[in-house]
Amino acid sequence: LIVAAVPVALPLILSITLAIGATNLARRGAIISHLSAMQDxxxxxxxxSDKTGTLTTAHMTINLEKIWVNDAIKQVKGDFRKEDIVELGALCSTLENAQKNEVEKSxxxxxxxxxxxxxxxxxxYYKCxxxxxxVYHGFNPNVKxxxxxxxxxxxxxxxFPEHLKITKGLLTKVLNCNQPEDSxxxxxxxxxxxxVEPIAHxxxxxxxxxxxKTLAVAVDVFNEGPEVKMVLAGILPIKDPPRESTMETIKNIRSMMINVKMVTGDHENIARNLAKDINLGTNFIVHEDLWPASEERNERVAKMDGIAQVTPKDKHEVVAILQSQGRVVGMCGDGVNDAPALSLxxxxxxxSGATSAARNAADIVLTEGDGGDEGLRVIYRAIKISREIFQRIQAYVLYRFASTVYIILFLAVVVFAFSKYFPPLYVILFAIIDDLTVIPIASDYVVGTPGPSVLNITTIxxxxxxxxxxxxxxTILTYWGNPFGMDNQSQEEVATYLQLSVSSQFMIFLCRTEEPFFMTVAPCWSxxxxxxxxxLVVSVWCGVGVVVDTAxxxxxxxxxxxxxxxxxLVADFLKCEFYHLSNPRLYPNYYYSWMFKCCAKKPKDQFKDMEAGRTVADALPIPPLNRRASLVGLYIQSGDVRNLSVEAQDKVRNILRARCDIERKRAAHRRTMSEIPADRFQRDLKDAGAGDLIVAGADTV
Known part of the structure; x- marks a missing residue:
């Protein structure tokens, strides 16, 4: 009983699954610092998400034609050109910094x-x-x-003046260096x-x-002792375009039920302009809105699409606020001062390109993977892979628990209730074969969970x-009732062992999905x-009497x-009913829909690329909805969804949910499609808030 109940292969399968997942993540450009990070x-x-390098290309260029020169510098210096501002900016830097910082490089x-x-x-003509x-004071994230x-x-x-004092950076920090952080x-x-201030702003x-993005440059050309008399020289406009894949990647991440917020040190206008271009949302707050702390502040942080002009301290505060609201937060960073936020x-x-301190504090280090992924796409791929890993682990844990209940119940009833004998050899063979054959589940083809993956112990x-x-x-019925008419006790034990082995082994295909096992992604060949x-080997043993006592x-x-x-099949039906009762909105009543022919056939090519290691989410822009809805005749082709705006996609979601509810009502009342009038169908859809997209007939979006 102990041998059968102890999950001997559990540590091995978990280690293999996590190791394979970590390898896949590394190939995709996400290096895991510790395996538990995949669960988070x-x-x-x-x-x-940060802006520069993740949402944008990080290849910054200065528009020389649009450089703004302050008239005040001309009054002091005389003939002053746009090119001079670039040279002053270069003097206030070093070639070493230019190799590390894209702004300096530009x-x-x-x-x-x-x-x-x-x-x-x-x-x-000048040098430090x-x-x-x-003296030279490099860029400081606090004073910017x-x-x-x-x-x-x-x-x-x-x-040329004998000495120059030069500064460059964020406009507000260049205009006035008498703020608390400048102590x-x-x-x-x-x-x-x-x-100057209103004009410059x-x-x-x-x-x-x-x-x-702007870089203000100021210079002191007076040479009048230690006192600093800065004059705003001008402003350099720097462009950092978004990556081509950013908009689509954000859409895909949102379809996985993950909210994306931008956290950047750039000006609010720059952040809002970029957010508009990538369809992120334009509800932004700035550094000043975070302080002082209040409940209203916390609500604004929860509802914002992003925050601009942040300091490292602000990043830490944003993470703390969101975590206090029960969110599982991911934070991007690259600098030494980002380490506290990354740790929290x-x-x-x-x-990519983060400092050693940031890499040490982070759970995942992003690089450019073999697949050419970069920016936010690396994070998207990492999320997908981690959810697939979680699905494999959850499938095995469910299988292991169910198998343990199975064998313990059988042995307890047979040995203790009926005082019968069951050979220990069969139990040992069952445990060994059961553990060895399930190891390939570590590389099984799965569809990741549609939303954040949380192991629900009660459900399992x-x-x-x-x-x-x-x-x-x-199996108890097989042993006690002898339905196969065995001639003696030994044959009954062999028949029971075979039935126990076959049922337990094939139960893994039930546990790997919430859908009917014959309507989901095919398992891996291994x-x-x-x-x-x-x-088949066990059947041969039982057929010829090898290993077992008799044939x-x-x-x-x-x-x-x-x-x-x-x-x-009966167990699979009960499994689907269990999931449906636990969450009717997420899990439709698959078997009822299938029995009453209310679900359309899946497109034959929906899973044809699984052999190449891809998942359904690669082919569908909104995997959770399309995958569930396809089982009740509501599949929408990916091209139709891809061309819709975010607002239209929300309405598609409403339509899908409304139709699922209607199909469940029909199944519950044992009625066919034709028994519900079209006008009532339209009315139900409008009640769900989806009426604006109904063009002609109940099935047109």
Whole structure:
């Protein structure tokens, strides 16, 4: 009894499943830092994505024609050109930083485009000389700017000032360096602040509405001691276009019941413009809206589509707020200061090019995989794979629990209730074959769960009791009632062992799906062959009397197979009923729909690409709805759905749900399609909020 009840292969199968999943994720560009992260990834229901490099290409370029020059700098410096602002920006950086930061790189790329071979420019006449007291403060995510002092090199024209103080960064941080986070740093407010600020912000807003990131540049050319007298020189417009796949990927992630929010340090206008382009939503808040803390603030965070101008502290706060609302949060980050937010998030993603600190704090490190995935698509693929892994694990756990209930119930009743003998050898053979043949489930073809995957212990225990109890009762009847007319006790034991083995082994095909086992994705060849071959071997043993005590007739073996499959069909029916009763909206009454011919046949090619390792979700833009609805005659071709807007897709969802409800009503009353008048059908659809898409007849979307 102990040998049969203990799931010996459970650690092995879990390890193999997770290892295969981690390998697949790595090939797709997502490296797992610990295997438990896959469970969190499968249950994630909210993703906070950064903008640069994930939603966009991260290949930034400065539009030289649209550079804005402040008139005030011309009054101080005289002839001042757009190109000079680029050179000042390059002076306030280093080539080393340009290799790590795309914004800095865009400045040097623009400088290289401006300079002709052998030409001397402002950039060539200055350098940051530490021996002369020059300093350089690199980009700080909190203050969002760089600052440096440079000295004129020997041999430079005398009309150039001997010293320059330069800063570049976020406009608000360049205009006014007297804010609380600037404590301990150099202080300044640009010359003519009251006059310059509204003009500069207006220019910045115009650039932002056009999708440009801006880089403000200010310079002190007065050389009047340690006091800083910055003058706003101008604004550099930088473009970072979205990836071509971003819009479709967001749509696919939403179809998996995951909400996507943008978290960026860029200006609100830039973030909103990008969000509009990728159909993300334009309800944005900014850094100031997060503080002070309040219930109203928490509600705004829950409803927002994104947050702009954030600091690393803001990211940490956003994650904490969303987690307090019961969400399983994924957070993207790349910098040292993002580490606290990545650690706090349920799933931390270190994006491509992240620092060592960010990678160490993250659960998943993103790279570019073999399949050419990049940006948000890597995360989408990782979610799909993790849910498939979860489905495999859940299938095995359900099977293992049901099999344990099955064998314990049988042995307990036979040995303790009827005081009969059942050979221990058969129990040991059953346990060994049962554990070995189910190992291929680690690479089985499955359809990932339509929503966040959460292991429902109550459902698993309840369904295990139903399946194990039914099949156990069937095997007890085989042993106690002798329905096959065996001549002696030894033959009864062999027949019971064969029936026990066949029913238990083929039960795995029931446990791997919530649908009828013959209406879902076909299992992998290795699992199918291992199961059939193992039972053929057991049947041969029983037919020739090898390993077992005695042989049984071949016709009895055939009857046992048919008898076992009959019990499995009944068990499959009860399984579908159990799922339907537990969640009627998610799980239709499959067998009733099938019996009353209310479900249309699935397209033959719907699963034809499964051999290539793909899943149904690759072919369907809204897998949860199409996969369920297809079983009640409501399948909508993927091309029809793909061309609809988000609002239209929501209405399609309403139509599908309304039709599912109507089909269930028809089945419950044992009526055919023609018995419900068309006008009532239309009225039911309108009550569900889907009437606007009904064009002609009940089946037109």
């Amino acid at each position: 990834l499968a249950s994630m229901d909210l993703l906070c 400045v040097f790329d623009a400088l290289a485009e401006l300079k002709e071979e052998g030409e001397k420019r402002i950039y060539d 000389d530490g021996s002369k007291g020059d 700017r760089t600052y440096c002092t440079v000295t004129r090199v020997e041999g430079a024209p005398s009309q 301990g740093s150099v202080k300044w407010t640009v010359q003519d602040f009251k006059e 207006r220019i910045d807003e115009v650039f932002g509405q056009s999708g440009y 998030a349920n799933v931390g993603f270190a994006v 225990l309840g369904l295990s009791a139903v399946l194990g109890g039914l099949l156990g009762a069937q 699992l199918t062959i291992a199961t059939i071959l193992s039972q 049984i007739p071949v016709d009895v073996i055939v009857y046992i197979w048919l008898y076992s499959f009959g019990g499995l």
